[in-house]
Amino acid sequence: xxxxxxxxxxCLSYEELIQDYxxxxxxxxxxxxxxxxxxxxxxxxxxxxxRDGLQNEKEMVPTGVKIQLIDMLSETxxxxxxxxxxxxxxxVPQMADHTEVxxxxxxxxxxxxxxxxxxxxxxxxxxxxxxxxxxxxxxxSETFSRKNINCSIDESILRFEEVICTAKQRQIPVxxxxxxxxxxxxxxxxxxxxxxxxxxxxxELGCYEVSLGDTIGVGTPGxxxxxxxxxxxxxxxxxLAVHCHDTYGQALANILTALQxxxxxxxxxxxxxxxxxxxxxxxxxxxxxxxxxxxxxMGIKTGVDLSKVIEAGDFICKALNRKTNSKVAQARGDYSVxxxxxxxxx
Amino acid sequence: SGEVRVNVVExxxxxxxSVQDGASAGxxxxxxxxxxxxxxRDGLQNEKTVVPSEVKIHLIDMLSEAxxxxxxxxxxxxxxxVPQMADQVEVxxxxxxxxxxxxxxxxxxxxxxxxxxxxxxxxxxxxGAASELFSKKNINCSVDESLQxxxxxxxxAKEAGVPVxxxxxxxxxxxxxxxxxxxxxxxxxxxxxxMGCYEISLGDTIGVGTPGxxxxxxQAVSxxxxxxxLAVHCHDTYGQALANILIALQxxxxxxxxxxxxxxxxxxxxxxxxxxxxxxxxYMLHGLGIQTGVxxxxxxxxxxxxxxxLNKKTSSKVAQATCKL
Numbered sequence: 238x239x240x241x242x243x244x245x246x247x248c249l250s251y252e253e254l255i256q257d258y259x260x261x262x263x264x265x266x267x268x269x270x271x272x273x274x275x276x277x278x279x280x281x282x283x284x285x286x287x288r289d290g291l292q293n294e295k296e297m298v299p300t301g302v303k304i305q306l307i308d309m310l311s312e313t314x315x316x317x318x319x320x321x322x323x324x325x326x327x328x329v330p331q332m333a334d335h336t337e338v339x340x341x342x343x344x345x346x347x348x349x350x351x352x353x354x355x356x357x358x359x360x361x362x363x364x365x366x367x368x369x370x371x372x373x374x375x376x377x378s379e380t381f382s383r384k385n386i387n388c389s390i391d392e393s394i395l396r397f398e399e400v401i402c403t404a405k406q407r408q409i410p411v412x413x414x415x416x417x418x419x420x421x422x423x424x425x426x427x428x429x430x431x432x433x434x435x436x437x438x439x440x441e442l443g444c445y446e447v448s449l450g451d452t453i454g455v456g457t458p459g460x461x462x463x464x465x466x467x468x469x470x471x472x473x474x475x476x477l478a479v480h481c482h483d484t485y486g487q488a489l490a491n492i493l494t495a496l497q498x499x500x501x502x503x504x505x506x507x508x509x510x511x512x513x514x515x516x517x518x519x520x521x522x523x524x525x526x527x528x529x530x531x532x533x534x535m536g537i538k539t540g541v542d543l544s545k546v547i548e549a550g551d552f553i554c555k556a557l558n559r560k561t562n563s564k565v566a567q568a569r570g571d572y573s574v575x576x577x578x579x580x581x582x583x
Numbered sequence: 584s585g586e587v588r589v590n591v592v593e594x595x596x597x598x599x600x601s602v603q604d605g606a607s608a609g610x611x612x613x614x615x616x617x618x619x620x621x622x623x624r625d626g627l628q629n630e631k632t633v634v635p636s637e638v639k640i641h642l643i644d645m646l647s648e649a650x651x652x653x654x655x656x657x658x659x660x661x662x663x664x665v666p667q668m669a670d671q672v673e674v675x676x677x678x679x680x681x682x683x684x685x686x687x688x689x690x691x692x693x694x695x696x697x698x699x700x701x702x703x704x705x706x707x708x709x710x711g712a713a714s715e716l717f718s719k720k721n722i723n724c725s726v727d728e729s730l731q732x733x734x735x736x737x738x739x740a741k742e743a744g745v746p747v748x749x750x751x752x753x754x755x756x757x758x759x760x761x762x763x764x765x766x767x768x769x770x771x772x773x774x775x776x777x778m779g780c781y782e783i784s785l786g787d788t789i790g791v792g793t794p795g796x797x798x799x800x801x802q803a804v805s806x807x808x809x810x811x812x813l814a815v816h817c818h819d820t821y822g823q824a825l826a827n828i829l830i831a832l833q834x835x836x837x838x839x840x841x842x843x844x845x846x847x848x849x850x851x852x853x854x855x856x857x858x859x860x861x862x863x864x865x866y867m868l869h870g871l872g873i874q875t876g877v878x879x880x881x882x883x884x885x886x887x888x889x890x891x892x893l894n895k896k897t898s899s900k901v902a903q904a905t906c907k908l
Binding site: 454487534568 | 856863872899
């Protein structure tokens with residue numbers, strides 16, 4: 238019975254309560270309505286498979302395959318597809334063909350193709366190759382920042398400031414990422430206020446959206462709620478996204494929590510491409526197929542055709558010679574069951 | 584990254600302690616959740632490899648040591664139909680029964696019930712379905728006929744002072760009928776509850792459910808059966824289990840069925856997963872600050888043991904993440 242004092246609940250029966258407090262019946266009805274959650278009508282999916290996914294796969298994929306994957310994804314209705322990364326190929330050899338990929342993909346008019354740009358050098362290369370949106374990667378953990386990009390959080394933000402300023406001048410939108418939002422492989426738990434601080438800085442510098450990454454997938458609905466609570470105090474929900482890893486199987490529950498808290502942009506990776514580099518053999522990115530299945534089942538629109546995403550996932554898994562990480566794709570593998578299931582949930 | 588892998592489990596538990604938050608997205612959650620471990624029965628029954636009795640017994644004993652308070656031990660169904668559970672009596676008599684732990688067994692009819700009690704069972708379970716076609720295909724009779732059969736069991740159980748748990752399968756979808764009406768689920772749950780089942784476990788048999796369907800179904804059922812007598816039995820075939828469990832918790836459910844290492848594939852979709860892994864459920868619950876009484880490292884030991892015996896990889900992501908290669 239919601240906020241009604243516990244002592245009163247114990248002492249009185251419902252009938253007695255209604256006699257003494259006639260307004261209670263209406264109030265309880267309202268409480269009941271409040272129990273069912275409000276969810277966004279539409280969720281934007283940011284597909285990170287071709288970049289975050291492939292970057293973290295053991296197998297290197299030929300340029301032609303990357304291009305075909307992105308082209309297939311462009312036909313699914315996905316509104317945003319992270320295409321590649323303009324990081325030095327010395328550090329990320331899997332993305333060495335960034336220019337070729339960006340120039341060869343067929344760019345659908347309904348899709349945006351952001352690329353990663355860690356610094357001015359990368360930004361300039363990206364723009365020269367035709368990029369119309371870029372992304373920068375910060376961290377909520379000092380140790381992770383130092384180990385990952387060899388500088389402190391403050392230094393990295395100074396670097397991004399330059400990129401963001403230049404991008405602004407050229408009217409190129411910039412998306413920000415904050416990694417280790419729910420835990421760091423080196424530092425352990427991360428204070429939600431620290432996450433909020435970094436997010437706020439990226440947002441105020443000019444990032445139109447900041448994606449909060451549970452980099453090692455340790456988060457649960459509890460820590461997700463706590464972190465979002467702090468971050469939402471500094472940045473509007475409409476400018477936030479969640480990037481959940483499924484390393485501990487928590488991704489969908491964490492995404493659900495985020496939706497309940499008003500977040501309506503979710504990052505995911507076709508076929509769950511991209512393992513976790515910090516726990517060998519463990520999974521990483523949440524599968525786009527599984528996210529779509531949940532959203533569609535809840536009546537939330539995404540504009541994405543799930544069966545086409547499954548096809549793209551099949552394609553890249555064959556090319557990588559590996560099994561999909563998507564449970565939906567695995568379940569739909571049995572065609573006869575697939576036909577019956579279509580009746581229940583599309 | 585050696586520093587990372589070394590003690591992830593202890594680190595993980597410590598880490599979880601420091602970020603506990605009892606409320607998820609502002610909704611209150613139960614302080615305590617009872618886990619009903621179905622691995623030794625539902626899990627092993629649906630594994631391709633048949634496991635020797637000693638292995639089953641050792642698994643159950645390890646699970647008893649992991650702090651679980653309910654462990655579904657075996658099934659008194661005819662071995663003609665379920666050969667994996669043919670050693671039902673041996674298992675029942677071979678396990679070490681830890682005080683405070685309940686070891687329910689499946690009893691589809693009076694014959695099974697009597698055999699179970701004879702073998703020392705102190706709690707039994709019966710299985711209804713919310714779908715007519717599923718009932719016919721699975722146990723060769725209509726839902727009504729099955730409920731009549733069960734009434735005989737619940738009567739006998741009441742007389743013998745043996746608690747009965749009821750299961751309803753296909754609560755969020757049926758492999759034959761497709762969509763299942765929440766009202767039908769509520770009806771079947773109500774009948775099982777009225778005939779004396781102390782708890783009704785609502786099973787998403789083919790794992791097709793999503794938080795939307797789960798909410799609707801639970802709303803319908805909780806109008807007929809008090810929420811503290813309800814449990815959810817989610818399958819992870821489409822990866823939706825933890826999200827569905829979270830919704831159930833938010834709606835006041837505080838009993839969750841799960842299977843160590845995610846044992847038990849889905850018999851309706853080849854190669855697809857079935858039961859949700861107990862390790863993954865416990866990880867989520869502890870992360871929410873919800874008590875379960877379960878010792879996660881010991882649970883993972885039990886999971887590792889049974890996977891070695893089955894010569895298969897665990898379906899638990901938590902176990903995969905913390906395993907050193």
